[in-house]
Amino acid sequence: MKLRQIEAFRAVMQAGSTTAAALELHTSQSNVSRLISQLESDTRLVLFERTGGRLIPKPEAKAFFREVERAFVGLKSLTYAADSIRNLGSGRLRIASIPGIGLSFLPRVVQRFKRSRPDVTVSVHTNTSNTVEQWVSSQFCDVGIVAFVSASATCQVLTLPDVEVVCIVPKGHRLAKRTKIAASDLQGEQYISLVHGDGSREDTDRLFEREGVERLLSLEAQYSATCCEMVKLGLGVTLAHPLVATDFVGQGVKVLPFSPSIHYPNYLLYPPHGAVSQLAEEFAALLRDQFEREIVGWKK
Template identity: 85%
Template sequence: MKLRQIEAFRAVMQAGSTTGAAQELHTSQSNVSRLISQLEIDTRLVLFERTGGRLIPKPEAKALFKEVERAFVGLKSLTYAADTIRNLGSGRLRIASIPGIGLSFLPRVVQRFKQSRPDVTVSIHTNTSNTVEQWVSSQFCDIGIVAFVSAAATCQVEALPDSEVVCILPKNHRLAGKAKIKATDLQGEEYISLVHGDGSREETDRLFEREGVSRNMSLEAQYSASCCEMVKVGLGVTLAHPLVASDFVGQGVKILPFSPSVHYPNFLLYPPHSSMSQLAEQFVGLLRDQFEREIAGWQK
């Protein structure tokens, strides 16, 4: 079977005559008849009854037409996909991120992105830095945001600006009037910590050990946003990434600088040996801009 034969057959079935099919295909009636005859020879099917110069579809023709229509639906979807790729990407963007960034900051970037790309499907997947790295390396995700990159990483890596940790307290806390919170100020305080195994938790614990500060550690959470929620209801204090803290401004907490400085590194990951799509480039441009503007706002 040849594509031109299939096109002629489909046109005859839709138009109901070789005359209508010829007009649809911008060819002659005799050429349509010839293509139909060739199709019947190639398929070894008698598709039409010839009556008074007309082609009457037989059951075989109707059955074949159903299959042809399924094939043409597939072709239409390919045409749509090609149009989408030409107009900035594949129509789907998968972003992997550590929870602190994925649960708070990324939705703000997606909001800006969807203003110009409303038809694009955006998926956000959150997990540890190691898992995010694996997702991007395997090309399950197009972009990744992590707090650290392993020595065995195969992804392309781009550093984002470092951010300094902030201290979050209930608004009526005894320390809320200070301009800056020192580690020693939190001696004996009810401290809401990330769970063991989190890299930020380990770094924070080492800092307080160096400062000789003992905290009351009866509350833990997997996500920094959950820690901040507990601060909001008065359960204690915590340290957090400023981009996470941004979600809690004006929500009954006080957010203050912390000393000594604790820097949170962040990195963008891209799949190895692969250039970014225009869609991903547009998203990353917005992400960089949003990240830099929000971090700069906390450093003023």
């Protein structure tokens, strides 16, 4: 396949005819038809029905067009990045994070970063630790924040301070007057859990099993922030990362220390082989500073 063939195919699909496609591509109708025929030959797909001199897209053409559009989105992204670097001298920063950090804490770091780098385009991507690690390892993202690192990781790994989970209860809950929550205090309580498969869910379940505490487990959510929202609505109690809990202080919940301690490790990832951009280093420095500030605030 040649790029010109793909361009001709895309133009026909968008414009609806070879005549309109030829005008868009500044070429002849016969040349567009020739390029389409070459594409069908190269792909071994019959993309169009020929009826009265018209090209009628077959299902194969529509399926292929979806893939072509995805490819062109990527090309547009590269064009935009080149324009940014040329015109602004700044470029783009791609950040990957686990949801607990990416949905709450990370925007506060981005806010600080944009004050000094207003022209930089910042993209924030959230997913599991494994996926974030893959994104950074492949250099799709410039910096990542994860809760664990695989044994086969190729990224550069920096350790962030450990944090201790906190307990979040509705403001009018019987436990809201406490200064600290023990695992035994949650005996028989409606508990809002993260879904199975999340590493912190497994750690939490093991702790309550060791303590011999039985909770009512009929509510689950994929993200800790969603669990906290449910607590705010009076649906139960939960344990959460303190950086997530920060967003819910003063919103109808009480955030309290919890014992015995459950530690959440956090790691900062850079691409392998020293491929760290200046923008990534600047952002990571702000992230570490913000992280330490907020964690110290919870330990006071």
